[in-house]
Amino acid sequence: MSPPPPLPDDATLVAALRAGDDAAFVRVVRAYDATLRRLARGYVGEALVDEVVQDTWIGVLRGLATFEARAAFRTWVCRILINRARTLAVRSARMVPMSSLGPEGAGDGGDAAGEGDRDAPAAGPPAPWSEEDPARLAAHQELLAFVEQALTELPERQRLVVTLRDLHDWSAEDVCNALDLTESNQRVLLHRGRLRVRAMLEQHLAASRVP
Amino acid sequence: MLSCRDVHDLASAHIDRELPWRRRMAVRLHLAMCKHCRRLMRQLRATVAVLGRVKDADPPVSPEREAALVELFKRERP
Known part of the structure; x- marks a missing residue:
């Protein structure tokens, strides 16, 4: 699938949406709908994803008139999604994954001070994988599905940072703005999230050889 | 000289090319x-x-989802 064309700058985009430009809204949907659905899946089961994303689009449209561009448009949309998803997850008493339960951010590494922080010690030297070539690994749909599932098992803030940085190519600055993180916290969360996914891949690739 | 522990902690920053030159050279060494x-x-x-x-x-x-969202847009737009 070819990526959707880049959106115009925020001022142009928001002006078009405020003017009722259907085509501009379709472009926004094509650019962000998959991101919103993926983020929602980290909070609620698949059955409620549509509801969270629908609520988010309604929130975006109702908020357009008062959007003040203090943040980038996409970080504003993302914050609406996270607020809606958290609310619905609590209401349905069904936080998914279970690792998200507990005080926000507990144990995810995001409160670490930065340079002086130490990650949890590795279990030992990394075991070899049956395949370590990135291009060959990425060519396996089954492995992509495994990684998508692995993401849902990360603590909330690690999952959000890895999803936005590594899957959706957001800048560190936009992620910090969307999630109210300092640069050093964002860096620690990204690193710890990647390490956890690597560890899950290690187990997976030890158990099933990628052809 | 960096320890394995140091390199473990710096790995993402190294991959993302966020380390200062001297630190990067130390990781490579x-x-x-x-x-x-x-x-x-x-x-x-x-x-x-x-x-x-x-x-x-x-x-x-x-297309169905797009059409439904455009309907939502027409209903909710400012």
Whole structure:
């Protein structure tokens, strides 16, 4: 699938949406709908994803008139999604994954001070994988599905940072703005999230050889 | 001289090319001598590469969904 064309700058985009430009809204949907659905899946089961994303689009449209561009448009949309998803997850008493339960951010590494922080010690030297070539690994749909599932098992803030940085190519600055993180916290969360996914891949690739 | 522990902690910053030159050279020197850290770095790079491909498998927004959202837009737009 070819990526959707880049959106115009925020001022142009928001002006078009405020003017009722259907085509501009379709472009926004094509650019962000998959991101919103993926983020929602980290909070609620698949059955409620549509509801969270629908609520988010309604929130975006109702908020357009008062959007003040203090943040980038996409970080504003993302914050609406996270607020809606958290609310619905609590209401349905069904936080998914279970690792998200507990005080926000507990144990995810995001409160670490930065340079002086130490990650949890590795279990030992990394075991070899049956395949370590990135291009060959990425060519396996089954492995992509495994990684998508692995993401849902990360603590909330690690999952959000890895999803936005590594899957959706957001800048560190936009992620910090969307999630109210300092640069050093964002860096620690990204690193710890990647390490956890690597560890899950290690187990997976030890158990099933990628052809 | 960096320890394996140091390299473990700096691995993402190294991959993202966020380290200052001197620190980067220190990581590379360690990697030249340590096969375990080379493997960790190789696997972490592969992990980031695979993560970067996950969204390529996303299906496009269906015409039905687009039409429903445009209806929502017409109803809710400012």
